Amino acid sequence: MLIKLTSYFNKQTHPAPLAVFRIGFGLMMLASIIRFWSYGWIEKLYLEPQFHFSYYGFEWVKPIGNYTYLLFVICGLSALFVALGLKYRIAIITFFISFTYIEFMDKTTYLNHYYFISILSFLMCFLPANAYFSLDAIIRKKQYHQIPKWTINSIKLLLGIVYVYAGLAKINSDWLCKAMPLKIWLPSKYDLPFLGENVMQQEWFHMAMSWSGMLYDLTIPFFMLYKRTRGFAFALIVFFHVFTRVLFPIGMFPYVMIVATLIFFDAAVHERILNGFRKLCNVLKLKASTIEISNYKFQNQKIILPILGLFFTIQLLLPFRYLLYPNELFWTEEGYRFSWRVMLMEKAGYTEFKVVDAVSGHSFSVNNSDFLTPFQEKQMSTQPDFILEYAKYLEQHFAAQGHKNIEIYVDSFVALNGRSSERYIDPKVDLLKQTESFKPKNWILPFKDDIKGL
């Protein structure tokens, strides 16, 4: 066993797939940053709100005023450096830190695909992605034609986890039996050309989409692993992601996934892609001096392998942490994030906060739009950790205004996947007496229905 493992980790392969992946990743990230900036989202999401929702334990990560723009500049530049393979190791570490910092500034904007970028860039910090076809190679006048095979496979493994776990999460009664939430989302796409006014309105189509989505996620990484099915599977990937891009506002994610899954192809395919870049370089009259070819010696493999082993163990276990909580996951969202639960819920909520003077009994309701952006209010209304954090903020605010003996109660209603709205938070609980922790939140009222499945 040990011998097998050792020999596996000593296997070598051509670095072209990793080089193409590095270039693709860097360019996509650069494009994402530019897109984000050009839409004015830095200002809208990070500078305009007077209050930001933090991750538990990361309350110190906040937008840094106008320096937030600088943060995005650093992030974008490091992405470019990654693409070029210039000072790769520093560039990818800088990218990982700056990107993750940006994502931690406000959990209102949490998206699974941002999380994917964060952990992928973490993994890439350990990979020799600049071994081949990089400016680093030109500078050191040395290029490697063999790198450890596991480095490329680790990316395949991460992609596989994302797909398979997203598929597993779809195995639940709302998704498969009721075709929810697609049954809500698809009919509202009535303005789509050709499809909008017919199939989008059909129940069989919602069902077919739910089931094929689940089967697609569960199987696509395996079909990509086998050479015979790979071409067909990649065509499916392109179709699926482009189709979801048309249907839903999911930004760059579909393109990132299409580019990322190229890594499953073998080196010959990537050499052809790199030849495209080489031709481009020739046209631009960029000529590299002769580069010595050498065999890559992975340094510190003994330390890095256990680190990555731990990383993947966490990746495999984290999505199942919801099992430790007693209530319905979709309702309480305890253990929902960082688990590849993508597009599973249509959740809407309404939460009004009541500030009570415990001694005089006087109370008043809070106008949420005085403190939160509409986007923040929307996210806050359906997620208990947001509700608690916001209540604590309101206490600070009103205490500073001179209010005394403050207690805060909420009138909160949530509707999940087409069910009628139900009271969400116990209206008799003073939120200020509750503290954020990983323990189950017993002030969330129980879910009155049953969602079966994983």
Added chain:
Amino acid sequence: MLKKAFLIFTITVLAMACSTSDESSGGVTDNFDRTAMLTNWADNIIVPVYEDLNIAVTNMVTEKDNFVNAPTQANLDSFRTAWYNAYKIWQSAEMFNIGRAEEINFGYQMNIYPTNITDIQNNIQSQNYDLANVNNNDAVGFPALDYMLYGLADNDMDILSFYTSNADAAKYLAYVSDLVNQMESLTQDVTQSWATYGQTFIDNANNTATGSINKLINDFMFYYEKGLRANKIGIPAGNFSTTPLPDKVEAYYRNDISKMLATEALTAMKDFFNGKHYNSTTTGESLSSYLDYLNTIKNGEDLSVLINNQFDTAQSKINTLDDSFADQIAMDNTKMTEAYDALQMAVVLLKVDMLQALNVSVDYVDADGD
């Protein structure tokens, strides 16, 4: 091997997941006609409301002119009646903050209350004002007229004296005249805009943030939550402050019509929800029928009935209130807060259940999802 495992897996999942399936599927072939809904909104509700408002405001100009020419008690009474009639119709118009009305902030120029007496008096004294200026939003429109017609003094004789014997009588007459003329020109502007805007409105049926359906639903929600629930009842009843604020009721100086105005507004909202033609019993495609259509896909609870029932509950609570909300707050504020709570329950149904069913974004959040 892989194929077999996959097959077994699929069957297991099927059996496990759908053993308690509650589908009563009936194929949905009909498509809801959104253009018909927009047409109904424009042709049978919005435009008739504006036209009616325009007539009422024009009539108010006539009565105002009579009053300015001869500030007598009789002319004051006629002027007040014209104001009352226009204010009543306004309750059906305020929610449509779209097109020209949105561009010129029609609502803000017509009905911001409580009105600001200091601003009004400064304008009267300086005689140098731009009524359309944002800073004058609380010194114009129906609430400013409320003050000019009822609030200058305790009795009619003293009020009239401001327009007759007072040293600044000419300034008072000029201001009240300018107020009404401004309201007329705004109303005409908005009413006439629909001759061309109406088609644009109907054609823009896309499900985007700027589509007519999304925009009007957002207007409807916003007006229900802020204009009706908070401004008319919640704020004066003290739901947003430590103590009640009875001087923040609508038509505070006239005093005895705040219940009538709130009832008109709630009725208008209910009628819009049900697609009922303005001043008629005929109904057309509406949010209610849209929800019914979506329900045939979803097999959920009959949301349109729930919403209508809650509107009725809220109305019956309002019916128990005094004609003057200010008096009601002084006598027994709990009845006010009960009415507020009933209105609030409809906010939940509209904002949570209806918006989820319609899958309309509440605002202009255009960040990515996943």
